[in-house]
Amino acid sequence: MPKPEKHIFICLNSRPPGHPKGSCTLTGAQAVLTEFAEQLENRELKGRFRLTRTSCLGPCEAGPIVLVYPESVMYGGVQAGDVSDIIDGHLLGDRPVERLRVPVDVW
Numbered sequence: 259m260p261k262p263e264k265h266i267f268i269c270l271n272s273r274p275p276g277h278p279k280g281s282c283t284l285t286g287a288q289a290v291l292t293e294f295a296e297q298l299e300n301r302e303l304k305g306r307f308r309l310t311r312t313s314c315l316g317p318c319e320a321g322p323i324v325l326v327y328p329e330s331v332m333y334g335g336v337q338a339g340d341v342s343d344i345i346d347g348h349l350l351g352d353r354p355v356e357r358l359r360v361p362v363d364v365w
């Protein structure tokens with residue numbers, strides 16, 4: 259398996275409804291993962307970019323959280339409708355999507 263150009267981590271941690279920390283699953287992370295997987299497949303990009311589901315990445319209140327390496331850019335509040343912007347802007351264009359980045363005091 260070749261080394262990917264970028265690696266996308268998506269938090270799929272789950273906590274019960276009403277938990278004070280919330281969780282990315284409760285705010286839509288599964289739909290984000292599904293959209294990434296479908297777009298990478300349909301656009302024949304799976305060989306270039308690796309997708310991995312993770313447990314909690316830390317800033318639960320800012321979720322759903324998506325983390326992209328090697329740039330270590332953390333996105334927050336990501337929804338399925340944002341996935342095209344991340345693929346086109348960051349993965350293919352090397353321009354992180356500024357409107358989705360978590361505040362600097364978070365990451």
Ligand code: FES
Binds near residue numbers: 280319
């Ligand atoms: S539950 Fe996703 S960052 Fe903590």
